[in-house]
Amino acid sequence: MHYSSVKNHLKPYAILARRKTTINHAFAAAIAPSDEYSAATVRETIATLGQDPENLRCAYCDEPAQTWDHVFATVKNSNFSGHGHRLGNLLPCCKQCNSSKGNKDWRVFLVQLGAPEKLERTRRIESYLSKYSGIDSLPNDSLEYRKFIKIKSDVLQLLAEADQLAKIIRENKKLPVITPKDPL
Numbered sequence: 001m002h003y004s005s006v007k008n009h010l011k012p013y014a015i016l017a018r019r020k021t022t023i024n025h026a027f028a029a030a031i032a033p034s035d036e037y038s039a040a041t042v043r044e045t046i047a048t049l050g051q052d053p054e055n056l057r058c059a060y061c062d063e064p065a066q067t068w069d070h071v072f073a074t075v076k077n078s079n080f081s082g083h084g085h086r087l088g089n090l091l092p093c094c095k096q097c098n099s100s101k102g103n104k105d106w107r108v109f110l111v112q113l114g115a116p117e118k119l120e121r122t123r124r125i126e127s128y129l130s131k132y133s134g135i136d137s138l139p140n141d142s143l144e145y146r147k148f149i150k151i152k153s154d155v156l157q158l159l160a161e162a163d164q165l166a167k168i169i170r171e172n173k174k175l176p177v178i179t180p181k182d183p184l
């Protein structure tokens, strides 16, 4: 690690800026449909990757897998993309690749990575993705969906307000103390 990386910490922390992506992701993930777990189906799907299901490797770089990458991200333009938590859409992956791939197209990522045995790797991933049931329909404009989106927008708005208060609290070391006579 280089000493200059401490620079990221030596500045005021912004709640909204640092957490907005996580919140958008959580709201999208919450309405994304998911497959039911079945050991037999998982093993069968993993077989198309040519991998040992007991000892999974990262499908992109071959390091030991630590997580599952949503090949097609659940979020697009801050909302649910239509891609769910479906077996063929979840690829064994190392944390490094999962984080650097982000929302990139998996083929573009493989090229950028300089992945080993690229042709064979591409063929196996394609074969794995052929097990993916594909994009789900987007939520219809129901009352529930509108309320759901309103809650997300309220949460983000509240975080923006908290950031403004945090700035005042940081910068005013002598804020008036609230006494019982002077309630909120």
Ligand SMILES: [Zn+2]
Pocket: 058, 059, 060, 061, 062, 063, 093, 094, 095, 096, 097, 098
């Ligand atoms: Zn990897």
